[in-house]
Amino acid sequence: MNGPGWLLRALGGLPTPAKRAPSDDQVPRPVTRDRVGDYLLARGYRFVVDDDGDLTGTWDGSRFWFLLLGENAxxxxxxxxxxxxxxxxxxAAVSLALNDWNRERIWPKAYLREEEGMLALYSEVSADLEPGxxxxxxxxxxxxxxxxxxQLFAALESTLPAGGGPPPDVPDN
Incomplete structure (x- = not known):
């Protein structure tokens, strides 16, 4: 059988992944900039703290931010x-490409914005972690x-014609 993993599991072609029982040390805790930074450092990723206090870095040449939003972050x-x-x-062409992406995938949300007379393309994954x-x-x-x-940006590279320049310098990972 060939096809996506979830479909193969549903049709009986792949075993259902084993679920891990939660351990007592895995108690939900508030999400903080330090916890996000610890995750990035543990993987050897390089990042900086920007003027707004957000963690940011580049992966495959594209900038990513790790934001804590909401009244209580x-x-x-x-x-x-x-x-x-x-x-x-x-x-029009970019909108079609992003609509295809959003229609066929759950993550990330893909959108574009006009910035300084050009189109900028964004990816976004958000989660409300109020309980930690x-x-x-x-x-x-x-x-x-x-x-x-x-993955989104790699797909865009092969779909959209070349043009535009890189973002301001931030260490690449």
Whole structure:
């Protein structure tokens, strides 16, 4: 059988993944900038703290931010900005590509914004973690935001014509 893993499991072609029982040390804790930074450092990723106090770095040439939003910083958002910009005349083609992406995938949300007369493309994964998160939950959300954002931008590289320049300098991972 060939096809996506979830479909193969549903049709009986793959075993259901084993679920890990939560351990007592995996108690949800508030999400903080330090916890996000610890995750990034543990993987050898390089990042900086910007003027707004947000963690930011580049992965495969595109900038990503790790934002804590909401009244109590209870919402984690991993936002990526593609390293390229496109002319406004390509809005229709870019919109079609992003609509295809959003229709066929759950993550990341993909959108574009007009910035300084050019189109900027963004990826975004957000999660409301008001009750806190275990280390495993936080790691999964951060990996999802980075991994799917990088996948989106790689797909755009092969879909959209070349143009635009890189973002300002930040250490690349």
């Amino acid at each position: 209870e919402i984690i958002q991993i936002r990526g900005r593609w390293h390229r910009q496109l002319p406004l005349e390509q809005r 998160a275990t280390d495993n939950q936080l790691e999964q959300i951060l990996a999802c935001g980075l991994g799917t954002g990088v």
